[in-house]
Amino acid sequence: NAGVTQTPKFRILKIGQSMTLQCTQDMNHNYMYWYRQDPGMGLKLIYYSVGAGITDKGEVPNGYNVSRSTTEDFPLRLELAAPSQTSVYFCASSYTHGTGEGYGYTFGSGTRLTVV
Amino acid sequence: DQQVKQNSPSLSVQEGRISILNCDYTNSMFDYFLWYKKYPAEGPTFLISISSIKDKNEDGRFTVFLNKSAKHLSLHIVPSQPGDSAVYFCAANSGNTPLVFGKGTRLSVIA
Numbered sequence: 493n494a495g496v497t498q499t500p501k502f503r504i505l506k507i508g509q510s511m512t513l514q515c516t517q518d519m520n521h522n523y524m525y526w527y528r529q530d531p532g533m534g535l536k537l538i539y540y541s542v543g544a545g546i547t548d549k550g551e552v553p554n555g556y557n558v559s560r561s562t563t564e565d566f567p568l569r570l571e572l573a574a575p576s577q578t579s580v581y582f583c584a585s586s587y588t589h590g591t592g593e594g595y596g597y598t599f600g601s602g603t604r605l606t607v608v
Numbered sequence: 609d610q611q612v613k614q615n616s617p618s619l620s621v622q623e624g625r626i627s628i629l630n631c632d633y634t635n636s637m638f639d640y641f642l643w644y645k646k647y648p649a650e651g652p653t654f655l656i657s658i659s660s661i662k663d664k665n666e667d668g669r670f671t672v673f674l675n676k677s678a679k680h681l682s683l684h685i686v687p688s689q690p691g692d693s694a695v696y697f698c699a700a701n702s703g704n705t706p707l708v709f710g711k712g713t714r715l716s717v718i719a
Contacts, residue, residue: 496651532617533711534697535697537706537708540706550706584651589701589704596642596657597654598654599652600651601651602649
């Protein structure tokens with residue numbers, strides 16, 4: 493059971509380049525999320541999706557785009573990369589936002605992105 | 609504006625003693641609270657949760673306490689073990705909204 497899989501694990505981008513961070517889950521979860529973690533700043537929500545074809549902005553969506561064409565996949569697109577997007581990106585999935593006692597989001601292992 | 613606050617960036621505890629990690633929140637609508645544990649180069653993993661209708665939830669060595677009037681929750685780890693050394697994130701949400709995370713507390717358990 494793979495859970496949530498993120499690729500790539502590491503990437504270095506030059507300013508102005510674009511890339512797509514891939515995320516796929518095999519738990520048939522409807523809800524998927526992208527968070528970024530900056531040093532000492534916790535996890536901030538970029539975008540989320542409550543099902544195929546439905547996406548919504550989180551706290552820090554600027555500079556990113558998402559799509560959700562299938563239940564399994566939720567790619568995050570960076571257009572015109574900037575140094576401020578240097579961060580560790582985590583994808584997560586869940587049955588719902590409020591998952592009930594004893595459950596929580598399942599996270600991938602992260603993508604470490606450096607923009608130079 | 610931080611809705612979930614973890615004011616202690618780090619904590620050191622001796623093996624076998626109790627670790628107490630604290631978390632405060634400002635949104636009175638929050639009704640579900642979780643703790644996540646994160647090792648370096650890994651994603652956060654769910655540890656324990658509590659709903660607002662309770663004031664305590666236990667799972668083995670881990671206990672979470674919720675004080676709604678003070679908008680405060682804490683995670684107790686007894687006894688602490690070296691393998692507990694990690695960053696611990698507090699998270700919360702209300703109804704049908706995504707989780708909001710704190711900045712995390714780095715716990716070091718010293719043998």
